[in-house]
Amino acid sequence: MNKSIKATLLVIAGLIVLVAIAAAVVSFRGIPKYEAKKVDVKIDYTQARVENGVKLASMLCRSCHYNDQTGRFTGRELTEVTQFGKIFSKNITSHAEAGIGKWTDGELVSFLRTGTKPNGQYVPPYMPKLVHISDEDMNSIVAFLRSDNEWVKAEPTKQPECDPSFLTKLLTNIGAFKPFDYPQQYIPQPDTTNQVKHGEYIALYQLECYACHSKDFAKNDYLVPSKSAGFFGGGNKMFDMEGKPISTLNITMDKHSGIGNWTEEEFVKAIKYGTVPGNQPALRYPMTPYSNLTDKEAKAVFAYIKTVPIINNRVERKGVQ
Ligand code: HEC
Ligand code: HEC
Structure with a gap:
């Protein structure tokens, strides 16, 4: 065999091995972790906020987190996003173990805006992030999650862990999907007279x-x-x-x-x-x-x-x- 062909074949073989190693690493590493932004807030759960929060959650969270069997936000398999893998939304009732009963207000706000959970786990776009929602609307959503509304009453049903597809792992590892920065400033309510x-x-x-x-x-x-x-x-x-x-x-x-x-x-x-x-x-x-x-x-x-x-x-x- 001609020397230069041999060298080319060696280079190609080397590249294939490298790609295979990279794929194995991505596959094994799964979705990367990030440092969660620490947010120091204590929200006042006023009645007005709870009411606004129920309304917002009915339009922003219900379609993914509501479970027909329990009648609560205990999560379900998201059969509409199979391109991302086998994805389950989670129990976000106030249950201390199965739900989010132990999360602080700051941890919730930080996750809902950036997509990074308190343990650093990043959640890809199969859960949308509320990057620009006003602080008041955000506080309302948290007040709702803490309320005694039927949807979020403590319920022990747990969902399996997500099993993301290789593509999801790849896109998160190359940074195509990554957490959003936490907003630098207070985000006011819109001017409803305009x-x-x-x-x-x-x-x-x-x-x-x-x-x-x-x-x-x-x-x-x-x-x-x-x-x-x-x-x-x-x-x-x-x-x-x-x-x-x-x-x-x-x-x-x-x-x-x-x-x-x-x-x-x-x-x-x-x-x-x-x-x-x-x-x-x-x-x-x-x-x-x-x-x-x-x-x-x-x-x-x-x-x-x-x-x-x-x-x-x-x-x-x-x-x-
Ligand atoms: C989760 C994705 C999603 C979101 C968010 C969404 N839509 Fe839609 N929308 C759709 C889909 C899908 C259809 C087509 C449904 C069909 O063909 O039956 C649609 C259809 C419509 C139509 C009908 C248009 C026509 O020509 O018949 C209107 C109007 C509309 N959406 C407005 C809105 C508005 C306003 C909002 C925000 C308040 C919104 N949508 C948010 C997915 C979405
Ligand atoms: C398009 C579907 C979708 C919508 C809409 C959605 N979520 Fe999620 N959510 C998910 C999925 C999927 C997960 C699980 C992600 C994971 O664990 O990797 C999740 C996880 C969570 C978690 C983390 C729970 C845990 O124990 O790890 C919280 C908190 C949460 N969602 C709150 C909300 C709230 C509040 C809303 C509405 C403002 C909302 N979600 C809207 C899909 C959705």
């Missing part, structure tokens, strides 16, 4: 509509949402609970491929009750009806969406009869 600003807060920072409704989760800019690819133009491929693919729809004001012909009333009905104008079948999971939004809030979201740059992107609603 309808567009109020709607922007809900659609980008509180309920994060853009995260699902842009092009691709992987191309979202979670720090500056408006820089996300295909911002509000839909087409993001997701899965329903049976694991069947479902795409998000274009909700910019394009008259042909978006919702440019919708009235405010039609929009409010769609997001609160899942009904779509013109004899179309109701909206399906994971677009869960935001029935606890007030009409004022839903209208504010509409006012904001009207200011978003129009995108022409036709997305078929596959699988609807």
